[in-house]
Amino acid sequence: MADIDIREVGPRDGLQIEAPLPVDARVRLIEALLDAGLHHIEVGSFVSPQAVPAMADTGAVVAALGPRAGVRMVALVPNRKGAELATDAGLTDLSVTVSASPAYNEKNVGMSILESIAQVAQIVSIGPASVDAVVSCAFGSPDEGDIAPTVVAALADRLLDAGATSLTYADTTGMATPRRVDDLLAETGPAVGLHFHETRGTGLVNAYAALLAGVRRFDTSIGGLGGSPFADGAAGNLATEDLVHLLDDLGRSTGVDLDRLLAASELAASLVGHSVPSRVAAAGPRLPLPSRSRLA
Amino acid sequence: MADIDIREVGPRDGLQIEAPLPVDARVRLIEALLDAGLHHIEVGSFVSPQAVPAMADTGAVVAALGPRAGVRMVALVPNRKGAELATDAGLTDLSVTVSASPAYNEKNVGMSILESIAQVAQIVSIGPASVDAVVSCAFGSPDEGDIAPTVVAALADRLLDAGATSLTYADTTGMATPRRVDDLLAETGPAVGLHFHETRGTGLVNAYAALLAGVRRFDTSIGGLGGSPFADGAAGNLATEDLVHLLDDLGRSTGVDLDRLLAASELAASLVGHSVPSRVAAAGPRLPLPSRSRLA
Numbered sequence: 001m002a003d004i005d006i007r008e009v010g011p012r013d014g015l016q017i018e019a020p021l022p023v024d025a026r027v028r029l030i031e032a033l034l035d036a037g038l039h040h041i042e043v044g045s046f047v048s049p050q051a052v053p054a055m056a057d058t059g060a061v062v063a064a065l066g067p068r069a070g071v072r073m074v075a076l077v078p079n080r081k082g083a084e085l086a087t088d089a090g091l092t093d094l095s096v097t098v099s100a101s102p103a104y105n106e107k108n109v110g111m112s113i114l115e116s117i118a119q120v121a122q123i124v125s126i127g128p129a130s131v132d133a134v135v136s137c138a139f140g141s142p143d144e145g146d147i148a149p150t151v152v153a154a155l156a157d158r159l160l161d162a163g164a165t166s167l168t169y170a171d172t173t174g175m176a177t178p179r180r181v182d183d184l185l186a187e188t189g190p191a192v193g194l195h196f197h198e199t200r201g202t203g204l205v206n207a208y209a210a211l212l213a214g215v216r217r218f219d220t221s222i223g224g225l226g227g228s229p230f231a232d233g234a235a236g237n238l239a240t241e242d243l244v245h246l247l248d249d250l251g252r253s254t255g256v257d258l259d260r261l262l263a264a265s266e267l268a269a270s271l272v273g274h275s276v277p278s279r280v281a282a283a284g285p286r287l288p289l290p291s292r293s294r295l296a
Numbered sequence: 297m298a299d300i301d302i303r304e305v306g307p308r309d310g311l312q313i314e315a316p317l318p319v320d321a322r323v324r325l326i327e328a329l330l331d332a333g334l335h336h337i338e339v340g341s342f343v344s345p346q347a348v349p350a351m352a353d354t355g356a357v358v359a360a361l362g363p364r365a366g367v368r369m370v371a372l373v374p375n376r377k378g379a380e381l382a383t384d385a386g387l388t389d390l391s392v393t394v395s396a397s398p399a400y401n402e403k404n405v406g407m408s409i410l411e412s413i414a415q416v417a418q419i420v421s422i423g424p425a426s427v428d429a430v431v432s433c434a435f436g437s438p439d440e441g442d443i444a445p446t447v448v449a450a451l452a453d454r455l456l457d458a459g460a461t462s463l464t465y466a467d468t469t470g471m472a473t474p475r476r477v478d479d480l481l482a483e484t485g486p487a488v489g490l491h492f493h494e495t496r497g498t499g500l501v502n503a504y505a506a507l508l509a510g511v512r513r514f515d516t517s518i519g520g521l522g523g524s525p526f527a528d529g530a531a532g533n534l535a536t537e538d539l540v541h542l543l544d545d546l547g548r549s550t551g552v553d554l555d556r557l558l559a560a561s562e563l564a565a566s567l568v569g570h571s572v573p574s575r576v577a578a579a580g581p582r583l584p585l586p587s588r589s590r591l592a
Contacts (some may be wrong), residue, residue, distance in 0.1 A: 133486060145583055175582040177545040178504055199574030201494075201538050204503040208474055212508075241495050249473040279497030286471040287441055287494060 002255040004247055005040060005170075005217040007193065008033050008240055010227045010268060012042040012055065013128070014225030018272045020054040025271050027064045027262035033222060034071060042095060042219075045076035046085040057091040061215040068282070072217060078109050091202035092129035094118055097170070101141035104172065108136070117158050124163030129260060133164035135193065136175070138184065149180075151260060153187040168219060171206065174199020174236075178209035187201050187249055191212035196238040198277065203238035204246060218243060223265045224275025239278035241263035241265055245285060297552040300543055303464075303489065304329050306534055306564060308338040308351070308372055310521030314568045316350040321362045321567050328560035329518060330367060331413040331508050332553040334536070338391060338515075341372035342381040355385040372429070376418035383556060387426035390415055391464070394455060396448045399436035402469065405431070420459030430459035430491065434474035434480065443463050445476075449483040465503065466517060470532075471496020474505035486510035489507050492534040494520060494573065500535035500542060503527060508549070519561045519572025535574035537561055541581060553583060 011030050015021060021029075030043055044058030052086040058075060066074070067090070074093045075086040083094055097117040099105035105113050124131050135156055156167050160280045169184060181194070194210050194217070196203040208220055224239030244256045247277070265281045276281070307326050311317060317325075326339055339361070340354030354371060361369070363386065370389045371382040379390055379433070394412040395401035401409050419506030420427055431452055436442045452463050465480060470493040477490070490506050492499040503514055540552045560579045571578070 096310055140582065174579060177542060179546050179580070198497075198543065200577065200581045201500055201535075203498075205504045205542070206351070208504065209500045231420050239497075245496065246473060246498070248499070279494065283470060283495045286436065286473070 003216065003253045004254065005072065005193075006118050006243065006254055007040045007042060007217065007219045008038040008222060008292065009195070009219045010044040010141035010222035010225050010235065010240065011061075012044050013017055013208065013219075013237055014221040014223070014268070015272070016045065016052050016054050017227060018225070020056065021271055023057050023060045023064060024090040028062070029264070029268055030065060031272060032260075032267050034068065036260035036264050037254070038261075039070055039255065040072045041121040042074045042076060043091075045078075046082035046089075047076070047078050058103065058295055059085065061089060062089045063206045069252060077123060079119045083126050084201075085127060087128065093132075094128045094130065095132040095168070096123055096164075097134045097136050097138065097275060099136040099141075099172070100147045100155055101137035101144050104137045105140050105141035113155065117162050120159055120164055121162040122178045123236045130165045133162075133168045134168045134170050134173040134193075135159070136170045138169035139171045140173070142173055142176070146175075149184045149187040152184060152188070156188065168195050168217070169193070171197050171203075172221070173197070173279060174202065177202055178205055181206050181209045182213060185210065185215065188278075193217040193219060195219035197227060198236040198238060199227070203236070204242055207238060207243055208246065211250070217267070221293065222261070224278040225267045225268060225272065225276055225280055234275045239276070239280065241278050241280045245280045249286070263294055268289070299512065299549045300507075301489075302334060302536065302539065302552065303336045303338060303513065303515045303549055304518060304520035305338040305368065305515045306489070306536065308340050308356075309445065309515075309533055310517040310519070310564070311342065311568070312348050312350050313523060314350055314521070316352065317434045317567055319353050319356045319360060322357045323565060325518070325560070325564055326361060328556075328563050331366065332529065332556035332560050333550070334557075335551065336368045336370070337368055338370045338372060339387075341374075342378035342385075343372070343374050355381065358385045358387060373419060374436050374588075375415045376422065379419040379422050379424060383422060383424065390419060390424045390426065391428040391430055392419055392460075393430045393432050393466075394438075395432040395468070395552040396443045396453065397433035397440050399439035400433045400437050409451065416455055416460055417458040423587040426461045427459065428462045428464055428489065429455040429458075429459050430464045431455070431469040432464050432466045433471075434465035434468045435476050436469070437471070438469055442507070444469075445480045448480060452484065464513075465489070466491035466515070467499075469491050470491070472502045473498055474501055476503050477505045478509060479571055481506065481511065486512070489513040489515060491515035494532040494534060495521060495523070500531070500538055503534060503539055504542065509548070518557075519564045519570055520574040521564060521568065521575055532573045535561075535572070535576065537574050538575045541576045545582070555573055
């Protein structure tokens, strides 16, 4: 049993801002991630293909993958209709994003925060196995600046009241810092997921601060792909390989094989057609042992 | 009085691998760094201009700057001759690098570690005000792999015996991790300087781990310029602006003004003719207040 639960969001958060990939390429990437030992994967979203063309055909991706024992496949859905499509595709673990920033929520999903909370209740009403509510801009936004941890925690309470089964706090625009991670966790406790970006190079240090505070669930993206299409300069999720590299050295188990993960990262780079931001992907692990397959 | 002592090494460690800049450009950069509030600066080195062309004419840089009250200007010297040249130029605060890796030391200065320790004694013998011994590859090297903290600390003791007045541990090839920082500091105590690289994206998290352990002195390079010319893929010192951005948010005083520092970073990028690796330089501070001069 892994000590740290890594939810790989590359196939959704990473790919959504890239040029659309064919279904078989998306399947190949997910297969490579599964092969690396990632068993909690956000495989796509059920959103408007006009709004996010790269996430069209997520149902076909899920169908091609088929059911996998011991693997938790998650779909991001914005509303009840998306949840129904995900359920039709066979997925019962859902995620939904609600922003702590009114302005960002309006830009991202065209709704007020209250309307988004109502959508969470609608999603819950169709009976999925789990609904993870992702609170975006949980560490501030360019529109509102800092957002107080008490305000973020109050929103989270509303989301739990609406039936969300877990919470993830996302640093959508790269404004989190170790101090602000500590401040938010003082309000929420450590039984949450955290989702960091490297916009200002703080993704890994924020994850480390959270680890010290007892957090055991993180969202990461293969290669560090991703970022928000609605937030300037926000590109770059915390890279899965950068976090696994750190956790391996700390002796924290993830169930992930770093060498296979780096192979998946190379595949991701070749599929999107550009290098990935991850520094571990670029430089290799700190100790490139002869036994590592990538050096063979 | 600043709580954290930042030694800016950009004019030496940052520029040494770049195409040589004229003396007046090096002086302009140092002036901009001083203007940002950095008052401990490695201004250059006195090494063979054949080996490191970009560090030729450091004496002329020092002469153009003149003496500055309250500013500590440091020169890197490899041996007694370099120390004499630095002293002739008016500098009495010196730094010298000795590697914990025999192979790296041979590549870097063409000497065994014992010969390098003897050079430190020679440098000390001419009577400088201070000699900071920088232990490179203090967290491992590609040649030897991990290097035990006890071995690193034993070398440090030899350097103090030779007359070094302070110690800095450098992660020359980006192999440090928070765990290994903790392990080394358990041997050395926190009254040391640390010098990190972003080779694997761990520079900032290592600095944070060191802060938590009580370390108050760091080497950083404006823009994250630099890295070792003798270590593949080791480019990228911890960027001064990335550390100051973190320290500001933690409420730790540095004496550095972040806006002026970002102006110095822009100058550095224009002088070297390429963008700098710093993510804060690219994305701007987490809260771009209207009062910030760079947005005016």
